[in-house]
Amino acid sequence: MPWEENQNSLSYVDKALAAFNEIMANSRKDMMENLNRAHKGELFVLHYLAVCNREVLPSELSAALQASTARISALLGALEKKGQIVRDIDKSNRRNILVTITEEGRNRAEAEMKEMKNRMVRIFTDMGEADTIEFIRLTRLFSELMQKYSPQEEGGMPSG
Known part of the structure; x- marks a missing residue:
């Protein structure tokens, strides 16, 4: 339900959770398209x-990417087929495989990063300076609080 239509009896926290869930649900389709576009991790590699x-x-x-070795292996296989990375046996320790980016892979990474930066510039331009500054401030605060209440952090949310 939209933020404005929430019952007056709900606290601001309940209203914020409902609004956040609504935003995330509406954004999920776009996020999934972006994930597919990024070939499920290839661009991160x-x-x-x-x-x-x-x-x-x-x-x-x-x-570095907090992914399983099986997931990394699958990504490397796909990238190697596309000519964007090379896997070679380590000459000093033949049990190791070394991964290197190719010029084609570097070009793809640079193009995607440039496209992402251009998209962010357009978004922040449309938002305007004041809203962008407020967005960054609130995002930083949200991130700090997420860290504070992370189960891994001492003093985080109690389990159970």
Whole structure:
């Protein structure tokens, strides 16, 4: 139910949760399209490799992207077929595989990052300076509070 139509008896927290859930539900379709567009993690792998600018072990990618080694292996296979990464055996330790981004992969990562930046520029321009500053302030506060109440953080939300 829209924020404005909530019953007056609901607290502002209940109203905020309802509004947030509504926003997320309406945005879910767009988010899923964006996930599919990003080929379910390929761009994250390419961006990481482009920033590192060196050979990387798949286990490092797994840790950095917080993804299973099986997921990383599938991503690397897809990227290798597209010619965007190369996997080679480590000459100093033949049990290791080293992953390197290709020029084609670097070009894709740069193009996608440029497109994302351009989209953000358009969004912030449409929002205007005051709303953008407020959005950043509130997003930072929300993120800090999410960290504070994370189950991993001491003093976080009690389990059960």
